[in-house]
Amino acid sequence: MKVATALASAAIEPREARLLLAEACGFSEASVLAHPERELPAAAASGFAAMAARRRAGEPIAYILGRREFYGLMLAVSPAVLIPRPETELLVELALERRPSTVLDLGTGCGAIALAIKQVLPQARVVAVDASAAALVLAQRNAARHSLAIDLRHGLWFAPVAGERFDLIVGNPPYVAEGDPHLAQGDVRFEPRAALVAGPDGLESIRDIVGQAKNFLAPGGWLLLEHGLGQETAVRQLLASCGFDAIATWPDLAGIARVSGGRLKSD
Numbered sequence: 449m450k451v452a453t454a455l456a457s458a459a460i461e462p463r464e465a466r467l468l469l470a471e472a473c474g475f476s477e478a479s480v481l482a483h484p485e486r487e488l489p490a491a492a493a494s495g496f497a498a499m500a501a502r503r504r505a506g507e508p509i510a511y512i513l514g515r516r517e518f519y520g521l522m523l524a525v526s527p528a529v530l531i532p533r534p535e536t537e538l539l540v541e542l543a544l545e546r547r548p549s550t551v552l553d554l555g556t557g558c559g560a561i562a563l564a565i566k567q568v569l570p571q572a573r574v575v576a577v578d579a580s581a582a583a584l585v586l587a588q589r590n591a592a593r594h595s596l597a598i599d600l601r602h603g604l605w606f607a608p609v610a611g612e613r614f615d616l617i618v619g620n621p622p623y624v625a626e627g628d629p630h631l632a633q634g635d636v637r638f639e640p641r642a643a644l645v646a647g648p649d650g651l652e653s654i655r656d657i658v659g660q661a662k663n664f665l666a667p668g669g670w671l672l673l674e675h676g677l678g679q680e681t682a683v684r685q686l687l688a689s690c691g692f693d694a695i696a697t698w699p700d701l702a703g704i705a706r707v708s709g710g711r712l713k714s715d
């Protein structure tokens with residue numbers, strides 16, 4: 449079968465078809481585009497057909513390829529972790545602006561936020577926690593692949609860092625409300641529920657984290673959390689009632705309030 453025939457018969461979005469075909473053949477995407485007349489080896493044609501069928505069934509392209517780029521780092525991903533989103537890069541930018549020496553990333557998943565920070569601030573001590581052992585296996589693989597030494601810990605939020613304090617705590621915790629119709633649409637259908645859902649109003653994890661954060665922050669330390677559409681007022685109120693000042697919300701590139709945070713008040 450020729451490249452052009454395979455692409456046309458895939459019945460998926462053309463850009464995604466080219467990506468998957470390049471993966472199946474070991475060619476670059478540019479080469480797939482430049483040589484539509486090229487004859488495909490049988491193994492590549494059947495590998496591509498299998499990947500296209502998975503995509504037609506709705507599986508996210510990142511899980512099919514087993515990777516996703518985040519903040520310039522190519523990261524291994526699997527259905528054990530949330531697929532890192534471009535909008536989460538805002539949280540990384542806000543973290544870097546604060547030039548912390550010690551950072552805690554809560555709910556690290558494949559390690560995206562922690563590794564992005566460590567890449568830019570190699571002298572910083574970066575600890576990353578997740579409740580999912582399978583996620584930490586991937587985070588470890590990503591850390592090794594990029595030679596970035598982060599300290600991965602298994603457990604619930606602050607339990608693995610008892611007695612420690614950080615200049616900065618960041619997190620992209622689960623923040624979708626149970627029963628949210630978006631859970632039945634698109635890529636999120638394939639992502640781990642424990643990475644997405646946080647109680648009836650989506651704020652359960654954020655409440656947990658904000659409520660405990662002051663016990664794990666150095667004096668004047670910052671807490672920055674990604675949250676969902678329309679949650680910024682509730683998150684700011686929580687921060688105000690838990691000992692934070694300089695409370696603010698930052699919009700992502702689409703203009704959606706995406707990250708809220710504050711600085712621990714000094715007594």
Ligand SMILES: C[S@@+](CC[C@H](N)C(=O)[O-])C[C@H]1O[C@@H](n2cnc3c(N)ncnc32)[C@H](O)[C@@H]1O
Nearest residue numbers: 530532555556557578579580604605620621643
């Ligand atoms: C929305 S995902 C974020 C993944 C990654 N940080 C990112 O931004 O792409 C939330 C992560 O929090 C983890 N998580 C959920 N509840 C947790 C808990 N109680 N303690 C620690 N991690 C938790 C999940 O396993 C998941 O990896």
